[in-house]
Amino acid sequence: MRIMITRLPIVLGLGCALAACGERKFDPRGLEYDETLLSVSATGQTDTRPDQAQFQAGISNASKSAKEASAANLKKIDQVVSALKQLGIAEKDIQTRAMSVQRVDWGDRQGLFEANNIINVIVRDVDKAGAAVTAASEAGANVISGPDLRLADPEKSANTAYAAAYKAARNRAEAYAKAADMKISRVLTIRDAGGVQGNRYMPAADAAAASGAVVYAEREEARPDTSRIMAGETNSTVAIQVDFALTEK
Structure with a gap:
């Protein structure tokens, strides 16, 4: 009787070991493996x-x-x-x-x-x-x-509105996080969605x-x-x- 012994390549063994350890995959959104993405939209306004x-x-x-x-x-x-x-x-x-x-x-x-x-x-x-x-x-x-x-300076008024919008977004995110028994780790992106900047005559x-x-x-x-x-x-x-x-x- 002949006994055949097949040895797996060492490289394959290492690959399995890395997979078992939970190798990270690249996330284009910037998330780490233990983070959850939350996107929040908000508006802000000011009267001047x-x-x-x-x-x-x-x-x-x-x-x-x-x-x-x-x-x-x-x-x-x-x-x-x-x-x-x-x-x-x-x-x-x-x-x-x-x-x-x-x-x-x-x-x-x-x-x-x-x-x-x-x-x-x-x-x-x-x-x-x-x-x-x-x-x-x-x-x-x-x-x-x-x-x-x-x-005379509509941008100044708009900046105040943007500050109010971010504050509203942050408060909403904190409410979501609390409901999910989580916490905000960091801010990934802030996108300007435009608006009316003091030009309503x-x-x-x-x-x-x-x-x-x-x-x-x-x-x-x-x-x-x-x-x-x-x-x-x-x-x-x-x-x-x-x-x-x-x-x-």
Whole structure:
């Protein structure tokens, strides 16, 4: 009788030994072998009082010639700019937005030349926004649009919202961990899911001004009272997703 003895390669024996010891496998999520992944989504928001206003003011008039219409328009827009500067509006915050001269071929102004000049005005003190609109109107502006109330630094408000979002995510993760009789080991990833960062403009108290450009009649009583503007609050809302690693207590 012949007896055959087969010996397994030493390498195979070592492989079995490593497997028996629980060799780790690479996890692309960054988890260790004794950790559990928990993904949490959360939102955060903050309400901030606007600290800046922006509106448009302009002159629209008609005359028998393009030259006359343009000259009259320029004179009146200079008066508007002067009134704004006297109120403390810097020249850098006054910008020409549109200029035009065209012949009118219809309506009661048919045959005349209509000139338009629109400027954009930034008021860096929101409490002066109403006074600025009123000053422009009293100086002769018969086209008014706005004001839009906004944040000079929307990122600052958004950062506060992000901090609130992470705090909410952490609290939610701790609740999950407690329910599972586990604990948070570490934070794996934090992902920004975007949101609205302080760009929700609050309309002015006057509903007509909020709807777009309004052309006023020449009568003084046709101009609305814009001396009191309600600033309200501008909202920043953001969302994040956080991956936590949980371990046994």
